[in-house]
Amino acid sequence: MALPPLVSLKRNVIAEPAVAGWYAWSYLLPPFTLAKYLKGHYRNIVESYLEEPEAHRTALEQARFQGGPFVHGREGSYERIRDWYESVSGQYARLYELADAIDELEQKILPGLDGASMEPVYRELPEPLAGRVELFYNRDNRTPDYRFIEPLFYASPYFDPGLQQVRFSTIEQDAREFALTTPVLEYTPEQVLVTVPLASPLLDRVFAGGLSPQELDGLTADLGLAGERAETFKGFFEETPEPAAAAPQDAPDTVEYVGHACVFVRHRGTTFLVDPVVSYSGYSHESDGRFTLDDLPERIDHVLITHNHQDHMLLETLLRIRHRVGRVVVAKSAGASLVDPGLTRILGALGFRDVVELDDLDTLETPGGTITALPFLGEHGDIRIRTKCGWLLDLDGTRILFAADSTNISPQLYAQVTATVGQVDTVFIGMESVGAPVSWLYGPLFPERLERRLDAGRRLKGSNFEQAAAIVDTLRARTVYVYAMGQEPWLGAVMCVEYDEKHPAMIDSDRLVAYVRERGGTSKRLFLQESIAVRP
Numbered sequence: 001m002a003l004p005p006l007v008s009l010k011r012n013v014i015a016e017p018a019v020a021g022w023y024a025w026s027y028l029l030p031p032f033t034l035a036k037y038l039k040g041h042y043r044n045i046v047e048s049y050l051e052e053p054e055a056h057r058t059a060l061e062q063a064r065f066q067g068g069p070f071v072h073g074r075e076g077s078y079e080r081i082r083d084w085y086e087s088v089s090g091q092y093a094r095l096y097e098l099a100d101a102i103d104e105l106e107q108k109i110l111p112g113l114d115g116a117s118m119e120p121v122y123r124e125l126p127e128p129l130a131g132r133v134e135l136f137y138n139r140d141n142r143t144p145d146y147r148f149i150e151p152l153f154y155a156s157p158y159f160d161p162g163l164q165q166v167r168f169s170t171i172e173q174d175a176r177e178f179a180l181t182t183p184v185l186e187y188t189p190e191q192v193l194v195t196v197p198l199a200s201p202l203l204d205r206v207f208a209g210g211l212s213p214q215e216l217d218g219l220t221a222d223l224g225l226a227g228e229r230a231e232t233f234k235g236f237f238e239e240t241p242e243p244a245a246a247a248p249q250d251a252p253d254t255v256e257y258v259g260h261a262c263v264f265v266r267h268r269g270t271t272f273l274v275d276p277v278v279s280y281s282g283y284s285h286e287s288d289g290r291f292t293l294d295d296l297p298e299r300i301d302h303v304l305i306t307h308n309h310q311d312h313m314l315l316e317t318l319l320r321i322r323h324r325v326g327r328v329v330v331a332k333s334a335g336a337s338l339v340d341p342g343l344t345r346i347l348g349a350l351g352f353r354d355v356v357e358l359d360d361l362d363t364l365e366t367p368g369g370t371i372t373a374l375p376f377l378g379e380h381g382d383i384r385i386r387t388k389c390g391w392l393l394d395l396d397g398t399r400i401l402f403a404a405d406s407t408n409i410s411p412q413l414y415a416q417v418t419a420t421v422g423q424v425d426t427v428f429i430g431m432e433s434v435g436a437p438v439s440w441l442y443g444p445l446f447p448e449r450l451e452r453r454l455d456a457g458r459r460l461k462g463s464n465f466e467q468a469a470a471i472v473d474t475l476r477a478r479t480v481y482v483y484a485m486g487q488e489p490w491l492g493a494v495m496c497v498e499y500d501e502k503h504p505a506m507i508d509s510d511r512l513v514a515y516v517r518e519r520g521g522t523s524k525r526l527f528l529q530e531s532i533a534v535r536p
């Protein structure tokens, strides 16, 4: 008797992670940043929507408001969101208390300190922070500051995996609505929202597939699904397609552009995936040769994350591929502040066990090569964020730099770097040269609103032409790819940038491409897909 076929998730089923009802990104994992965003950002969005849904709808009709604090409503959303918001207020009370405690510390307690001993202050700390923070003066002996003792927060009731969910549904097209400002709920019967800790191995079983019908039944029950919702969930699976012949150990070396800042590299059988943001497949838009989730190998030895922005550290992709990932390599954090929470702990809370942090110019050996962290300046609005680096891969002497959104604001930096680590053959550089004001992302973490004029000048922007050209010249790179421009349609969930050819980012990057080519080098602005020679 033939055994029933094994089943796997259909290729066009998307799984959107959520924390406390909002599309999950890394700052929603640490309890202190989650608390601050809930209080200072998400609460305003939902309350404003419930007061004036029409205003949100009309705002979103205008291109300039895309990515702003507006709910993407649809038929029936209003009632769904209203009922959800009423039902969760009690659940979030503890996090609001934590946010209030942080505000009290930053707005009342710390400003009252003038250089005198901090010892008595520990006794005044509001309860959520007591025993979980360290206070100190900066070296001017006047400016007080503090750090979170992070593991104590992850171990506290403020870290509640019961607030973590994944919403399963199918997509028929690339275009994604901006996901960060609309509650992740079940709006239609075709969506199944599962409450499950994001670190749960159950999710690996869902994404790894190859399940017998009995295993799928068991898994569905373990995810707490029953009745119609269980049936809908099981409908997301289909007979496992014949596996593509797994790439053998001696598969040829390759560099594949996957879209945005994501690049797949295989060298001597070792695989690397930089800034994973990978397209789904199984629907109409895939005749363009792009690299999709189907093209990933069984095993990704090294995932490299350049920095903690949601278009480079996309939880939706990371969770989907977690069962294949060996090690995640990240830049070292500054140490547990609101704006720079530890990425290793965030990844730990997401179920990644093998995470390695590299500091400036630290190197990790790989078979036939090395990974080196290069300093990454700029693109963070001049706030103290250390969790960012460019990754320099040395593959048997061929050297490829993924510079991400690094802005060349300190023109001597790359000269110093080149003098220390040597020249680079190929550079991938982001040139989103306008970028958003710093408060677009970090505003809810600031103790007070940043003056508009200052905000407008401190932007989350990548290199412009002059800055990028100087990087290329200093590194003596012969091959230069502009990437990370947010133009791939599947980035729409986390980015809202559509450039026409008159946009400064396009003009700057066109100029860079021409500049490199005029000097006899190879250059291109990447979009969607590209197979790249490892040895130029």
Ligand SMILES: [Fe+2]
Residues within 6 Å of the ligand: 307, 309, 379, 405
């Ligand atoms: Fe960035």
Ligand SMILES: [Fe+2]
Residues within 6 Å of the ligand: 261, 309, 311, 312, 405, 430, 484
């Ligand atoms: Fe970026």
